[in-house]
Amino acid sequence: MHPKKELEKGEMKVRDIMSRPIISEDEEALVSEVVKDMAEMGIGSVVITSAGKPTGIITERDIALKVLLKNKRADELKAKEIMSYPLITIEPDASVDEASALAANKRIKRLPVVENGVLVGIVSIRNILTLKPEYVKRFYPEVRLLASGWTLDRLERALSESEVCLAGNHLLSYKQRLKEVHNELCELVSYYVDDDELMGIFERLEQLYHEAEGIEEAEKLISVEEHRKRLDEILRKFRHITFLRKQQSISSFAGDLWLGSYRYRPGKELRLPFKRTRPSY
Structure with a gap:
């Protein structure tokens, strides 16, 4: 049976749709290292940790606004200087509906998934809308959503x-x-x-x-x-x-x-x- 159909039999959980493994860097890492990770992995964000615990996140937007537009050097900045924080997270056993509501209310595109203080994955708007396209209005109110x-x-x-x-x-x-x-x-x-x-x-x-x-x-x-x-x-x-x-x-x-x-x-x-x-x- 198709995995989506299996999931729809019960309430979908965040752990069912989150992406893994998750790429992270220590807060002391240089921004240039974070950029290198993003380029090599082809990803749009990196979770930043402190003593192994997730504390912030750096996205392409952070790099554009806090580094490029301010003419700063990525190899002279540490991750903790430009990361977005406090980090808004969600537990893996939370429902997809809860994740969708949280991301929409906080106006963020990614939610790191944390279990007992350990980073186990990340869930994005894309993850959510791939299986729940009817939630699109929560994130893009102006979009006219029509049947395919x-x-x-x-x-x-x-x-x-x-x-x-x-x-x-x-x-x-x-x-x-x-x-x-x-x-x-x-x-x-x-x-x-x-x-x-x-x-x-x-x-x-x-x-x-x-x-x-x-x-x-x-x-x-x-x-x-x-x-x-x-x-x-x-x-x-x-x-x-x-x-x-x-x-x-x-x-x-x-x-x-x-x-x-x-x-x-x-x-x-x-x-x-x-x-x-x-x-x-």
Whole structure:
């Protein structure tokens, strides 16, 4: 079974999504050593320790603002002079929801994970949104979060199967497939509250679903024909939206947004961080 599906059976914990091993440096280390670590490892932050205990963090932003913009030499500064502190941490058994809320409230992108005073990992916004894209509004309120073409493609296939069942007068199978699509769409519209197109499809399908539940054997000759016509209209709209969003996701895959598969956004709007192939801290 896919690890994400396994995690979703229960409440996800920070330990399930954190990145490890974690790269750290002593507070007495030169900033040039920290920069070297970040360059060699391809990471965006290094946790700073004092006597083995995590006390601060240095990010690319710290280096840009506290070293480069102030024309200071990295080989003359110690890590403790530019690190961000006090360090905000979280325990590995905290829920992902708690981690998301803490990071959003403190307006930080990374949370070192500490267990019994020992640094065991780090969790980033990317870690969280990879498995919980519906949390994106907590970090980027201006972003319009829309369902991806790949999600819609799967639902369109299921809805097409229900059309085949209906065409073959297999009403029980038709109702079951329609119910499955309806229930998943109901969940999706609760996540993608800005997705007007998805809501429009859901409202039309919901009406069709409730009517299908009332189809009796004696009425099926009349009802089935009407249902096929309306289902075809819904599917045509569904396929149109799915195609456009899949095309947008494909075109943005190379060098565009790492959350591109989760939203379709025409025009110029707030863009999220670039996708990285390096570790997510």
